[in-house]
Amino acid sequence: MSEVWKKYQEENKERFLNEMMDLLRIPSISAKSENKADMKQCAEAVKAALLASGCDKAAVMETGGHPAVYGEKIIDPSKPTVLVYGHYDVQPVEPLELWNTPPFEPTIRDGKVFARGSADDKGQFYMHVKALETMVHTNTMATNIKFIxxxxxxxGSPNLGAFVAAHKELLKADVILISDSSLLSMENPSLDTGVRGLSxxxxxxxxxxxxxxxxxxxxxVANPIVILSKMIASCHDADNHITIPGFYEDVLEISADERELINKAPFNEQEYKDEIxxxxxxxxxGFSTYERTGIRPTLELNGIWGGYTGEGAKTVLPAxxxxxxxxxLVPNQSSEKITKLLLEHFRKIAPPCVDITAFEHHGGEPYGTPIDSKGYQAASKALETTFGKxxxxxxxxxxxxxxxxxENELGIKIIFMGFGLDNxxxxxxxxxxxxxxxxxxxxxIPYFHKYFGE
Amino acid sequence: MSEVWKKYQEENKERFLNEMMDLLRIPSISAKSENKADMKQCAEAVKAALLASGCDKAAVMETGGHPAVYGEKIIDPSKPTVLVYGHYDVQPVEPLELWNTPPFEPTIRDGKVFARGSADDKGQFYMHVKALETMVHTNTMATNIKFIxxxxxxxGSPNLGAFVAAHKELLKADVILISDSSLLSMENPSLDTGVRGLSxxxxxxxxxxxxxxxxxxxxxVANPIVILSKMIASCHDADNHITIPGFYEDVLEISADERELINKAPFNEQEYKDEIxxxxxxxxxGFSTYERTGIRPTLELNGIWGGYTGEGAKTVLPAxxxxxxxxxLVPNQSSEKITKLLLEHFRKIAPPCVDITAFEHHGGEPYGTPIDSKGYQAASKALETTFGKxxxxxxxxxxxxxxxxxENELGIKIIFMGFGLDNxxxxxxxxxxxxxxxxxxxxxIPYFHKYFGE
Structure with a gap:
C-alpha cells in the first residue's frame, strides 16, 4: 500500500504545495473584525478543497461567530470513523515590520513556506485533506473520515462548544485526530499526550x-504605568514561583517516574537557546525546561501599553x-476558576489611588490523553512506520x-499528531x-487510518 | 496710558484672537520628521506676524534643527532691552481618539480655544506679539523688545544653545521674559520663581x-514585560521615595521658611482632585502636593509598550x-549627571537573561530666579496692576x-510670567x-515693559 501512496503523492507533490499556499493567501485573522469577509472567503475555500479532495459532502456552517467547515467521506458505516479537527483562522500579524516577506504572500525560502498560518494551522490541517485525496484516489480508505x-x-473557540452540542450526530466518531502541535525534531519524532489550559x-x-x-x-499623582508595573512585578517571587494565593492549589503532584520520562526527551541547551x-x-x-513548559502552570505578560509610545520624547503623565x-494551566486546574482568581487578584492588589477594569478573554481547559489507547497506539505506529523510530x-x-x-460533548478521546517544529x-x-x-x-496520516481501521 | 491700551485692545480683540487661532492651525510638531515642512511654514508665519505687529526686522534663522524666528523693535539703544523667549513648536497629539475636536482645528467652546499649542506655547508667546502691536500703535513703548x-x-532645544552662543550680540538684552507657565488661578495670580530640570x-x-x-x-524563557516591570517597580519604595542610589545626592535641604512659603499658596484638595x-x-x-511638584525631584514613566496591544487576545511571549x-530635577541637580545615573542604573539592574538598550532623549537643567530682582519686581507690579493682587x-x-x-550664554536673568492654568x-x-x-x-505685558523701563 505504501508504494501506491508514495507514487500518488510524488506525482502530485507540487500541486499539494501550491494548494496549501493558496489557502495561506487569505488573511483569515479571526481576532479582527475588519477581516470578517476574509474569514468567510477562507471557509468557502476550505469547503471547496474538501469536495475537490474526495469528500462526499461538505458545508460552511454557521456557528454564531465565524463559520465552521464540515466535510465527510463515509465508506462504510460499520467501519471506525475518524474526526479530523483543525482551524482555518490565524493569529494577528503584528508587528508587521518584523516580517521579512508579507505574512499573506507565502514565500518559499530554504525549504520552508513563510506565511501566517503555514504551521498554525492551515498547513497542518491541509495535510489531512491531501491524505484523504491520496486514499480516495488510490481506493485505500480504511476508515470513515469527517472533518471539522x-x-x-x-x-478561544467561543462558539464551537454549542455548535458541537447541536451537531452530535453529525460529528459522531470513534476518535478525534488533530495536527496542531510539534515534533521534538525530525530526528526525534514525538506525540503530544496533552495540552496546557489557558486563562x-x-x-x-x-x-x-x-x-x-x-x-x-x-x-x-499616581503614575498608572508604575502602579501596573508594581502589580505585575508582585506576581512572581525571586524563584519565579507565582505568588498569587491559590494559583497552584489544584496542581497535582507529578510522580518521580513521570518527571523522569519527561526529562528523557533529548534536550540540547545550547541549540535550544540559539534557536530562539x-x-x-x-x-x-526546581524544574527543567521541559517540565516548565509541560507540567507547570505559568503566568505570562502578552502585552502592555500606556502613555506615549511614538518617536522621540513626550513628557506626559498618562491617564x-x-x-x-x-x-x-496543567491537568486538574480549571480555566474558569483560575480566570476568576486572576481577575479578583488584580482588582484586589490595586492601590486605592487607581481604578481597575479587568475582564477575561477566551480560556481553555487543560487536556490529557492516555498512551495506552487505540488511537495513541495507531498514531505511534504510523510515525514509527514513516520515521523509523x-x-x-x-x-x-x-x-x-x-x-x-x-471530549465532553462527543465522549471520545483526542490524538495529537502534529508535524510542526518548535521553531x-x-x-x-x-x-x-x-x-x-x-x-x-x-x-x-494514511498509516494512522490504516492502523486505526484494523 | 492704560486707557489708550485698553481702547486699542478692545477695538482689535477679535482679530487678536483670530490671528492666534490661525497659528494654531499649523501642525508644528517638532518631534515628528513628517511635520518638517509644517515647522518651516509655522516659522514663516511667526516672522510675518512679528513684522505685521511692529517689529522693524524679523528673520527665520537656521539652527541646525528646526529654524528659530528672531524679531526686534529698537526704539532707543540707551533704553533697557527685553528679550521675549517663546516656542512655536508643539507636542505630539496622540492619543488622537481622545480629542473632542481635531487638535489642529482650533475650536471655541465655553470661552476656551481648544487646540494643540493653544497654551503651550503659541497662544502664550503670541500675547507678546499683540502687546508689542498695542504699544507700537499707541506709541507707548518704554523698552526695546527682541523676540526669539x-x-x-x-x-529639548538641542540646537538653541549653540545658536545663542553664535548670536550673543544680536540677542543682547537686560532681561529674558517667558510666558510658558501657569497662574495658580485667576483669583490667585502667581509668578514662577523657577522650573524643574529634566532627564x-x-x-x-x-x-x-x-x-x-x-x-x-x-x-x-524570560518575559521582557515582567523583567521591565520588575525594574520599574524597584525604583520607588513603599513611601514613594526614589530608590536609585545617588539620585537625591545633590538635592539641597529646603529651609522651613521656604517650605512654609510654598504651603501658603491656596490649595483646595477636592478641587485639585476633581479637576484632573x-x-x-x-x-x-512627608511632602505636600506643592512640595512634591515644586521642590522635589521625581521619576515618571511616560510610556511603555511591548507584545500584543491590539484587539482581542494573542498568546505571544514578546521578544x-x-x-x-x-x-x-530640582536646583543643584545636574541633568547630565542624573541622565547618566539613570542609564547606568537600568543597565545595572537588568538580569543577565536579557539585553538592555538604554539611551537618552533631551534633558534640561533646573532653574531658579530671585524675587528681589528688577525683572521680578516689574512682573509682580504688572500683575498687581491688572489683577488687583x-x-x-x-x-x-x-x-x-x-x-x-x-542665562549662561547671555548673562541675564529669566522672568516667568505665564498666564496659563494648570488645567x-x-x-x-x-x-x-x-x-x-x-x-x-x-x-x-505692556505694564511689564513700562515698569521695567522706568
Whole structure:
C-alpha cells in the first residue's frame, strides 16, 4: 500500500504545495473584525478543497461567530470513523515590520513556506485533506473520515462548544485526530499526550481622567504605568514561583517516574537557546525546561501599553496603562476558576489611588490523553512506520481550548499528531512550515487510518 | 496710558484672537520628521506676524534643527532691552481618539480655544506679539523688545544653545521674559520663581531574538514585560521615595521658611482632585502636593509598550518591551549627571537573561530666579496692576530646558510670567487656553515693559 501512496503523492507533490499556499493567501485573522469577509472567503475555500479532495459532502456552517467547515467521506458505516479537527483562522500579524516577506504572500525560502498560518494551522490541517485525496484516489480508505475545520481557535473557540452540542450526530466518531502541535525534531519524532489550559485576562489601570503634564503633576499623582508595573512585578517571587494565593492549589503532584520520562526527551541547551536567541534559560526554580513548559502552570505578560509610545520624547503623565495577561494551566486546574482568581487578584492588589477594569478573554481547559489507547497506539505506529523510530510521548506547552469541550460533548478521546517544529514561529513574525514536514505529514496520516481501521 | 491700551485692545480683540487661532492651525510638531515642512511654514508665519505687529526686522534663522524666528523693535539703544523667549513648536497629539475636536482645528467652546499649542506655547508667546502691536500703535513703548521664538522646545532645544552662543550680540538684552507657565488661578495670580530640570531616557529590554509562542516557551524563557516591570517597580519604595542610589545626592535641604512659603499658596484638595479626575493624592511621603511638584525631584514613566496591544487576545511571549522614563530635577541637580545615573542604573539592574538598550532623549537643567530682582519686581507690579493682587511666588513643576543655557550664554536673568492654568491640558488631548487669560496677558505685558523701563 505504501508504494501506491508514495507514487500518488510524488506525482502530485507540487500541486499539494501550491494548494496549501493558496489557502495561506487569505488573511483569515479571526481576532479582527475588519477581516470578517476574509474569514468567510477562507471557509468557502476550505469547503471547496474538501469536495475537490474526495469528500462526499461538505458545508460552511454557521456557528454564531465565524463559520465552521464540515466535510465527510463515509465508506462504510460499520467501519471506525475518524474526526479530523483543525482551524482555518490565524493569529494577528503584528508587528508587521518584523516580517521579512508579507505574512499573506507565502514565500518559499530554504525549504520552508513563510506565511501566517503555514504551521498554525492551515498547513497542518491541509495535510489531512491531501491524505484523504491520496486514499480516495488510490481506493485505500480504511476508515470513515469527517472533518471539522473551525474559524475561531485563535480567539478561544467561543462558539464551537454549542455548535458541537447541536451537531452530535453529525460529528459522531470513534476518535478525534488533530495536527496542531510539534515534533521534538525530525530526528526525534514525538506525540503530544496533552495540552496546557489557558486563562487570559486584560487589566486596565486608570489613575486620572486624562493624560497630564508630567512636570505640572509629576510626583503628586499616581503614575498608572508604575502602579501596573508594581502589580505585575508582585506576581512572581525571586524563584519565579507565582505568588498569587491559590494559583497552584489544584496542581497535582507529578510522580518521580513521570518527571523522569519527561526529562528523557533529548534536550540540547545550547541549540535550544540559539534557536530562539536567548542568553539564558529562565524559569521556575526546581524544574527543567521541559517540565516548565509541560507540567507547570505559568503566568505570562502578552502585552502592555500606556502613555506615549511614538518617536522621540513626550513628557506626559498618562491617564492609564493596560496589560494582557495569561496563564497556562496543567491537568486538574480549571480555566474558569483560575480566570476568576486572576481577575479578583488584580482588582484586589490595586492601590486605592487607581481604578481597575479587568475582564477575561477566551480560556481553555487543560487536556490529557492516555498512551495506552487505540488511537495513541495507531498514531505511534504510523510515525514509527514513516520515521523509523517510536515517537516519544511529550507534554505540549500550548493550548487547544476546544479539547475538553470536544471530549465532553462527543465522549471520545483526542490524538495529537502534529508535524510542526518548535521553531516554526507560531504567533510570531515570519511563521513558517518546513515543506519536508508538510510532505511527511501527508505520508504519515494514511498509516494512522490504516492502523486505526484494523 | 492704560486707557489708550485698553481702547486699542478692545477695538482689535477679535482679530487678536483670530490671528492666534490661525497659528494654531499649523501642525508644528517638532518631534515628528513628517511635520518638517509644517515647522518651516509655522516659522514663516511667526516672522510675518512679528513684522505685521511692529517689529522693524524679523528673520527665520537656521539652527541646525528646526529654524528659530528672531524679531526686534529698537526704539532707543540707551533704553533697557527685553528679550521675549517663546516656542512655536508643539507636542505630539496622540492619543488622537481622545480629542473632542481635531487638535489642529482650533475650536471655541465655553470661552476656551481648544487646540494643540493653544497654551503651550503659541497662544502664550503670541500675547507678546499683540502687546508689542498695542504699544507700537499707541506709541507707548518704554523698552526695546527682541523676540526669539524657537522650534525645538518640545524636543529639548538641542540646537538653541549653540545658536545663542553664535548670536550673543544680536540677542543682547537686560532681561529674558517667558510666558510658558501657569497662574495658580485667576483669583490667585502667581509668578514662577523657577522650573524643574529634566532627564529623559528610553530603555528597551530584549529577551529573545523574536516573539515566541507563549504556550511553547512560556515558563522557560524570560518575559521582557515582567523583567521591565520588575525594574520599574524597584525604583520607588513603599513611601514613594526614589530608590536609585545617588539620585537625591545633590538635592539641597529646603529651609522651613521656604517650605512654609510654598504651603501658603491656596490649595483646595477636592478641587485639585476633581479637576484632573483622580481618586487620591499620591506621592512622596512627608511632602505636600506643592512640595512634591515644586521642590522635589521625581521619576515618571511616560510610556511603555511591548507584545500584543491590539484587539482581542494573542498568546505571544514578546521578544522585547520598552519604556520611556523621565526625571524632574530640582536646583543643584545636574541633568547630565542624573541622565547618566539613570542609564547606568537600568543597565545595572537588568538580569543577565536579557539585553538592555538604554539611551537618552533631551534633558534640561533646573532653574531658579530671585524675587528681589528688577525683572521680578516689574512682573509682580504688572500683575498687581491688572489683577488687583500681588502675585504669589511659586515653584513651577515643568521644565524649560533652555533656561540655564540662556542665562549662561547671555548673562541675564529669566522672568516667568505665564498666564496659563494648570488645567489647560498641556501635552494632553484637548489642550485649551482660556480666551480670558489670553486677553489678560495682552493687557498685562505692556505694564511689564513700562515698569521695567522706568
Amino acid at each position: 475545520i473551525e474559524g475561531e481557535e485563535e480567539v 487570559y485576562i486584560e487589566v486596565e489601570v486608570t489613575a486620572a481622567a486624562r493624560d497630564l503634564h508630567s512636570g505640572t503633576y509629576g510626583g503628586a 536567541g536567548i542568553k539564558e534559560l529562565y524559569g521556575e526554580k 492609564k496603562a493596560t496589560a494582557k495577561i495569561s496563564a497556562r 517510536t515517537p516519544i510521548p511529550v507534554k505540549g506547552g500550548g493550548s487547544i481550548p476546544i479539547c475538553s469541550v470536544l 516554526d514561529g507560531l504567533h510570531s513574525p515570519n511563521e513558517k512550515y518546513n515543506i519536508e514536514n508538510y510532505y511527511k505529514g501527508i505520508e504519515t | 521664538i524657537e522650534g525645538e522646545e518640545e524636543v 529623559y531616557i528610553e530603555v528597551e529590554v530584549t529577551a529573545a531574538a523574536r516573539d515566541l509562542h507563549s504556550g511553547t516557551y512560556g515558563g522557560a 479626575g483622580i481618586k487620591e493624592l499620591y506621592g512622596e511621603k 522585547k518591551a520598552t519604556a520611556k522614563i523621565s526625571a524632574r 500681588t502675585p504669589i511666588p511659586v515653584k513651577g513643576g515643568g521644565s524649560i530646558p533652555i533656561c540655564s543655557v540662556l 489647560d491640558g498641556l501635552h494632553s488631548p484637548n489642550e485649551k487656553y482660556n480666551i480670558e487669560n489670553y486677553y489678560k496677558g495682552i493687557e498685562t
